[in-house]
Structure formats: C-alpha cells, structure tokens
Amino acid sequence: MSWHLTHDQLHRYATHTADDVTAMSAEAHLTHCTHCRDRLPTDEAWLEHSWANLLDVVDRPRPSPLERLLGTLGLREGTAKLLAATPALYRAWLVAMVIVLATTLILAHEIPRGTLLFSFTVPVIPLAGVALAYGRGVDPAHSLASVTPWAGPRLLLLRTCAVLAPALTLCTVASALMPSVATAYEAVFWLLPALAMVAGCLILGRWLHLSVAGGVIGGGWLLLMAMFALMEGADPFQLFSPLAQAGWATALALLAAIVALRMRTA
Amino acid sequence: MTTTADPTGLTGGVRARGLVRTYGTRRALSGIDLDLGPGVTGLLGRNGAGKTTLLRCLATDLEATLGELSVLGLDPERSGERTAIRRRLGYLPQNPSFYPHFTAFGLLDYMAVLKERGGRRERHEEVRRALRGVDLYDRRHTRIRRLSGGMRQRLGLAAALLGDPRLLLLDEPTIGLDPEQRIRFRDLVSELAVHSTVLLSTHQIEDVAALCRRVLVLDQGRMIFDGAPAELVARARGRVWEQGARPPAGVTSWRLADGRYRVLGPAESDVPDAVDRVPVEPSLEDAYLLLTGSVPR
Numbered sequence: 306m307s308w309h310l311t312h313d314q315l316h317r318y319a320t321h322t323a324d325d326v327t328a329m330s331a332e333a334h335l336t337h338c339t340h341c342r343d344r345l346p347t348d349e350a351w352l353e354h355s356w357a358n359l360l361d362v363v364d365r366p367r368p369s370p371l372e373r374l375l376g377t378l379g380l381r382e383g384t385a386k387l388l389a390a391t392p393a394l395y396r397a398w399l400v401a402m403v404i405v406l407a408t409t410l411i412l413a414h415e416i417p418r419g420t421l422l423f424s425f426t427v428p429v430i431p432l433a434g435v436a437l438a439y440g441r442g443v444d445p446a447h448s449l450a451s452v453t454p455w456a457g458p459r460l461l462l463l464r465t466c467a468v469l470a471p472a473l474t475l476c477t478v479a480s481a482l483m484p485s486v487a488t489a490y491e492a493v494f495w496l497l498p499a500l501a502m503v504a505g506c507l508i509l510g511r512w513l514h515l516s517v518a519g520g521v522i523g524g525g526w527l528l529l530m531a532m533f534a535l536m537e538g539a540d541p542f543q544l545f546s547p548l549a550q551a552g553w554a555t556a557l558a559l560l561a562a563i564v565a566l567r568m569r570t571a
Numbered sequence: 572m573t574t575t576a577d578p579t580g581l582t583g584g585v586r587a588r589g590l591v592r593t594y595g596t597r598r599a600l601s602g603i604d605l606d607l608g609p610g611v612t613g614l615l616g617r618n619g620a621g622k623t624t625l626l627r628c629l630a631t632d633l634e635a636t637l638g639e640l641s642v643l644g645l646d647p648e649r650s651g652e653r654t655a656i657r658r659r660l661g662y663l664p665q666n667p668s669f670y671p672h673f674t675a676f677g678l679l680d681y682m683a684v685l686k687e688r689g690g691r692r693e694r695h696e697e698v699r700r701a702l703r704g705v706d707l708y709d710r711r712h713t714r715i716r717r718l719s720g721g722m723r724q725r726l727g728l729a730a731a732l733l734g735d736p737r738l739l740l741l742d743e744p745t746i747g748l749d750p751e752q753r754i755r756f757r758d759l760v761s762e763l764a765v766h767s768t769v770l771l772s773t774h775q776i777e778d779v780a781a782l783c784r785r786v787l788v789l790d791q792g793r794m795i796f797d798g799a800p801a802e803l804v805a806r807a808r809g810r811v812w813e814q815g816a817r818p819p820a821g822v823t824s825w826r827l828a829d830g831r832y833r834v835l836g837p838a839e840s841d842v843p844d845a846v847d848r849v850p851v852e853p854s855l856e857d858a859y860l861l862l863t864g865s866v867p868r
Contacts, residue, residue, distance in 0.1 A: 361692045387684055445668045446667075449664065450682070452631055452662045
C-alpha cells in the first residue's frame with residue numbers, strides 16, 4: 306500500500322463525521338490496509354456490545370413453531386415463550402378434545418339422544434382444559450415455577466387464555482356442524498355456561514387444586530343435567546333457553562368480577 | 572398470621588417467630604424461631620423432620636398456619652411483597668422435574684422469563700452465565716431427557732441461581748453430583764453466600780461441615796439445635812470411641828472397614844464389656860447422630 310489515511314481522515318471516519326465519498330474511500334482502503342486498521346481507534350464498549358449481540362444471534366435456541374406463530378400474531382417474546390411452554394398435557398388435551406368433539410358430533414347425527422349428549426359435553430371441554438393447565442401434578446416444572454414472580458393467578462390466567470382460544474374455536478366449529486343448528490347464535494348456545502364454569506373453577510382454585518376444582522364444577526354440571534333429565538316435565542334443554550342464558554350471563558359477570566378482583570389482589 | 576417489620580435489620584435474610592405449619596391434624600413445623608443472615612446455614616434432620624416444609628414456607632410456596640415470617644424484610648402473605656420476594660429468591664426444590672423436551676438453555680430461558688429477567692439479550696446472557704456456573708454450557712442445546720441425573724440436578728441449581736438471588740434455598744442440592752461437581756458446587760455457593768443468605772437442607776453432612784458456619788437441626792418439626800458446627804461436635808466429645816468387640820444391643824454403633832466398631836453413646840462408662848476401647852474425636856456426623864439418636868444398629 307503506497308499511501309495511508311491521515312489522522313484527520315481516520316478520526317472523521319471513526320466518529321462518522323466524514324462525508325459519504327471520504328467514508329466509502331476510507332472503508333475500501335481499510336479493507337486492505339492493516340497499518341491503517343491498527344491505527345483506527347477501538348471502542349471497547351461497542352466491540353463488547355456487538356460481540357454479545359452476535360453471540361446471541363448465533364447461540365440462541367431456535368424458537369418453536371408455536372412461539373414464532375404467537376410472535377407473528379403480535380405477542381411479546383416472553384409471553385409467547387410462556388404460552389408455548391404450556392405443559393405437554395396441554396397437547397394431549399387438544400388431541401382428546403378433537404376426539405371427544407368428533408365422537409359426540411357423530412353421535413348427535415346418528416342416535417336419537419345424541420344432540421343432548423353433545424350439548425352437555427361441549428361446555429365441559431374448556432373447563433377440562435383449564436383444570437389441567439396449571440398446578441402441581443400436571444405441570445412437570447411446577448415446583449420450580451411456583452416460586453417465581455409470574456407464578457399464581459398471572460400464569461394461571463395466561464394459560465387459561467391459551468386453553469380457551471383453541472377450545473372455544475373448536476367447540477364453535479363443532480356446534481355449527483350440529484344437525485339442529487341453523488344460526489350463529491345457536492352455534493354458541495353453550496358459551497355462557499362454559500365460561501361461567503371456567504370462572505367458577507378459577508375461583509375455587511384459590512382453595513383447591515385446579516384439577517379438583519374442575520372436577521367439582523364438572524360434577525355439578527353433570528348433576529344439574531341429570532336432575533333436568535330425570536325430573537318429570539323438565540327438559541334438559543331448558544338450561545340453554547333464553548331465560549337460562551340470562552342467568553348464565555349474570556353468573557358469569559359476577560364470577561368474572563371475582564376473578565378480576567382476585568387478579569388485582571393476588 | 573401477622574407479620575411485623577423486621578427489627579433485626581436482616582434485609583437480606585429471614586426472620587421467623589413461632590412458625591407453625593400443619594397438614595390436616597399433623598404438625599410438620601411446631602413453633603420455629605429463626606433468624607438468618609448472609610452466609611451458608613445448614614439444615615439437617617431425618618426424613619419427615621420438616622426440612623422441606625420449612626424451605627417451602629420460606630420460599631413462599633406454602634403459607635404458614637401460624638406465626639410471624641419476614642423474608643428479605645418483606646411479608647410473604649402480602650401479594651405485592653410476595654412477588655418482590657420471588658424476584659430475589661432462588662429455590663431448588665427436592666427432586667426438581669423439568670419439561671423433558673426442552674433444551675437446558677430453553678428451560679433456563681423459560682425460568683428467566685418467569686423471573687422477569689430483562690430483555691432477550693440480557694436474559695440470554697444471564698442464562699449462559701448460569702450454565703457456565705454449573706458447568707453445563709457445553710450441554711446447553713441438549714434436550715433435558717438426554718441429560719444424566721447429576722446434570723439435571725445442576726440444571727435445577729442453575730435455575731435457582733438466575734436473577735442474582737439474595738436468598739437461596741437449596742433442598743438436597745448435591746444428590747447425584749460426583750465429587751468434582753460437589754467441590755464446584757461448594758465453591759459456587761460459598762461465593763454467593765458472601766452477599767446472600769443461603770439455607771442448605773441436606774443429608775450430606777460433609778457438605779455442611781465444609782460449607783456452613785451455622786447448622787440447624789430439625790426433629791419432628793422442632794428446632795433441636797441452632798449453632799456452629801464446632802459447637803455441635805463439642806457436645807459429642809467423650810461419647811464416641813472405637814473398640815474391637817461388638818457392643819451390646821441398645822448402643823448405637825456400626826462396623827468399620829477394619830473390623831472394629833465405632834460406638835456412640837451417652838457416656839463411655841455406660842457401655843460394659845468393651846475391649847480395646849479407644850476414644851476418638853467425633854465428626855459432625857457423629858454429633859448429629861447422637862443429637863437425633865437416629866443410628867441404625
């Protein structure tokens with residue numbers, strides 16, 4: 306190399322005050338000239354920061370497809386990670402949910418009381434998912450996670466949302482395929498009781514293991530169904546009548562308020 | 572349960588007064604009084620003595636039934652303060668379990684999110700630091716199901732170390748660790764204990780002897796000893812000896828590799844018919860066994 310950058314040129318290049326032509330010329334020269342590269346002032350902090358960034362890009366684990374999907378939907382990286390880490394049981398529950406919905410839907414089309422069976426099974430499905438989404442015994446890493454700042458109602462609510470999103474979607478799709486359903490309103494006849502039961506489960510979870518709380522609420526629902534089925538003159542479908550829906554809506558509003566209050570104080 | 576402001580000024584530690592925890596009608600902890608400050612404290616006791624229950628109460632995982640408790644100067648019963656405690660808490664539970672399909676890095680990254688640790692790059696840097704601390708960095712991308720038991724134990728320890736904890740509660744941390752890893756563990760914990768409070772529950776008495784300047788002994792939910800290891804050993808002086816003949820039934824003893832018997836007893840003179848009796852300096856283990864009376868014949 307027959308020429309070298311002056312001190313002033315180097316300084317202006319390093320401080321980003323050189324004009325475009327000078328900066329490009331200096332950069333081309335520095336690519337080939339070790340003498341000038343050695344004279345270039347080094348910013349240790351910048352180097353360290355850049356190296357850490359580079360290391361993180363190279364070394365960080367590849368996000369799971371679900372994490373990437375949740376990120377695409379606009380969720381924060383940390384939240385997507387927490388949702389994607391929902392226990393393996395959650396995936397087993399998804400499969401079980403599809404099987405139960407498909408089976409009861411087929412029965413609804415094929416046997417005389419199949420519609421009744423479907424109508425009383427669907428509201429329990431989101432409840433079952435929530436009951437199995439959090440707690441000792443269902444979450445392998447619960448003993449580690451239970452003493453972190455996220456543990457408790459915050460994580461429970463996040464996982465409840467993770468469970469409800471697919472459950473409500475699949476239940477709505479399955480209900481729309483029922484033989485007697487003609488309108489969108491009829492396809493969500495189960496929604497208010499299902500949400501009220503989920504809210505009830507979250508509240509009971511304050512005192513009971515969540516899966517036990519889910520069992521208690523689900524048992525109560527079955528008992529209610531059996532009472533209406535066995536009582537003379539009573540029709541189990543009255544539990545989905547407009548009047549009953551108003552009752553479910555009121556119950557849901559009350560229970561949701563308690564859940565919200567608990568979230569604020571927990 | 573009520574909690575008072577911390578009068579001892581142990582802002583980095585623990586203060587308990589009359590702590591009681593019951594399971595149904597069974598009392599797992601019966602009126603525990605405890606002050607812990609920076610340094611390593613060993614917690615010894617038989618299975619079922621209440622060690623894990625005590626650790627879980629201090630870790631905000633269990634609520635005490637009665638008594639006063641202050642952790643890091645905060646009240647674990649108040650939700651906001653409980654969350655603040657958890658931000659500065661490291662807890663390694665007994666036999667921790669993990670998501671087996673996660674990698675070591677992925678699990679710690681998940682735990683770091685749960686511990687609200689900074690942005691992604693800072694969090695990842697902390698995860699790498701924790702993995703290096705337990706010598707698992709080279710295994711960072713290995714799925715947990717492929718890690719050995721000892722490696723999983725170290726991974727649990729790394730999870731506890733995330734977040735620069737001011738209070739570190741370790742329940743049987745050295746189970747499954749080989750001697751080299753145990754030395755490394757001791758070194759790591761000693762360094763942390765300069766500024767943090769460490770409570771180490773273990774059956775490995777040599778870890779307590781090597782690490783702790785204070786030892787607590789629980790028995791049936793009660794604190795039966797709280798003092799320096801040397802103080803516990805001093806209590807056993809004159810009550811440990813070796814002899815050639817098997818001592819009579821009712822005296823705690825075990826056969827040594829050279830065929831002689833190591834005998835622990837109320838007093839040397841209380842054991843008749845001893846042949847070649849040689850008094851020996853008691854170990855911390857001897858002292859602990861004498862205190863709890865838990866030697867198998």
